[in-house]
Amino acid sequence: MIHFHPSDDALARLAAGTLEAGPTIVVRTHVEGCPRCAAALGRFEAVGGTLLDAMEPVAMHADAFAMVEARLDRPAAAGKATRSARALPANGPIVLPAALDGLDIGPWRWLAPGVRRSRVTIPGAPGADLVMYRIGPNRQLPHHGHAGAEYTQVLSGSFFDETGHYHPGDLVEADGDVDHQPRVGPEGECICLAAVEGRMLPHGFFGRMLRPFV
Ligand SMILES: [Zn+2]
Structure with missing residues (x-):
């Protein structure tokens, strides 16, 4: 049972192709396993298509359709990549979500006692800050805040902090003001x-167009 979902804002930006590359993968991972969010994403995509249809042709950049379609197609195209050709690095016990297909997943590296991290590289977005964390049972992360919104999808195990208790399938969306200290549950890593x-990426033309409607 999924209790925590991405915000409508995140889903709308995913539909419009204006969500950054790293959060796009995290939210797509959630949508993969959440019929409710898959339906919501479909509605946002339909709204975007309707807006495009309603636009005056002269108001559009000649390449606008191609630009938007390229953005919308990109995650889908990535999803067709070679999933079977890759296994979870090191001693990973989980089945990787399809949203990670075609991405370069690094080895688990020690980050702190009981905490390991694997960097995930997205083709075309080498600067994206996308990582998998693997944290031992009952381990507590250092108190921390974020420069920008943080999207976290639980793949296995659970953790809790001041804002809730999160289980597999849950997506935690914490804005930059959140200062929290997550602790992993006792049942396992x-x-x-x-x-x-x-905060550096500008929102695209489609995002500006969609914003008044969401
Ligand atoms: Zn959901």
């Missing part, structure tokens, strides 16, 4: 996929 959104 927790594996999460996480990305932090930077």
Whole structure:
């Protein structure tokens, strides 16, 4: 049972192709396993298509359709990549979500006692801050905040902090003001996929167009 979902804002930006590359993968991982969010994403995509249809042709950049379609197609195209050709690195016990297909997943590296991290590289977005964390049972992470919104999808195990108790399938969306200290549950290690959104990327033409409607 999934209790925590991405915000409508995140789903709308995913539909419009304006969500950053790292958060896009995290939210797509959630949508993969959440019929409710898959339906919501479909509605946002339909709204975007309707807006495009309603636009005056002269108001559009000649390449606008191609630009938007390229953005919308990109995650889908990535999803067709070679999933079977790759296994979870090191001693990973989980089945990787399809949203990670075609991405380069690094080895587990020690980060702190009981905490390991695997960096996930997205083709075309080498600067994206996308990582998997693997944290031992009952381990507590240092108190921390974020520069931008943080998206965390629980893949296995559980963790809790001041804002809730999160289980597999849950997506935790914490804005930059959240200062928290997650602790993993006692039932076993927790594996999460996480990305932090930077503040540097401009929102695209489609995002500006969609914003008044969401
Ligand atoms: Zn959901």
